[in-house]
Amino acid sequence: GQNIDQPTEMTATEGAIVQINCTYQTSGFNGLFWYQQHAGEAPTFLSYNVLDGLEEKGRFSSFLSRSKGYSYLLLKELQMKDSASYLCAVRDLEDSSYKLIFGSGTRLLVRP
């Protein structure tokens, strides 16, 4: 089976940097996704990691270590609009459906 853990809530200050961690245990691994979800809205795709290392996309970066079952999402130059839930999801290697297994999400509050 799979288990995904991420902190429930985080608070950070506008203009700062925040790191949201995600750890996972899966029987097989075929990629990790990060999504952003504002309250009442659709989750929107942020990043995809399947190999170890850092993927950078503007203010957002995502890191993966497969040997440690660990990922983080790094948000730089925080803006008020970054207040949202951040969802970590993994995909199982043996699963041809490519369905995602989600953590419970991290609710980020950005304060002025």
Added chain:
Amino acid sequence: GAGVSQSPSNKVTEKGKDVELRCDPISGHTALYWYRQSLGQGLEFLIYFQGNSAPDKSGLPSDRFSAERTGGSVSTLTIQRTQQEDSAVYLCASRRDRGPNQPQHFGDGTRLSIL
């Protein structure tokens, strides 16, 4: 349309009634998924469609839940004899089936409340 469209956006119904939730995926996306998001919980997989067939129904919580997809496009999720524990946001996602790095794109969901 430009994105995944779901209807209705909100549905309130009495316990025991049947409900139908609709999903219009992004045009050309052959893969379609239904998930359920309960308060404070992560998204829970329900069912996966590839075209009109559903090779993975492993997440459907009971036989009161069913889904179909027609024309390789619109999908309907039906919940019969609704129970209060069915209250949740039901999210639909579609995916272009062109390799493992293609992400799923989600609709805004249907917020279902069972009285």
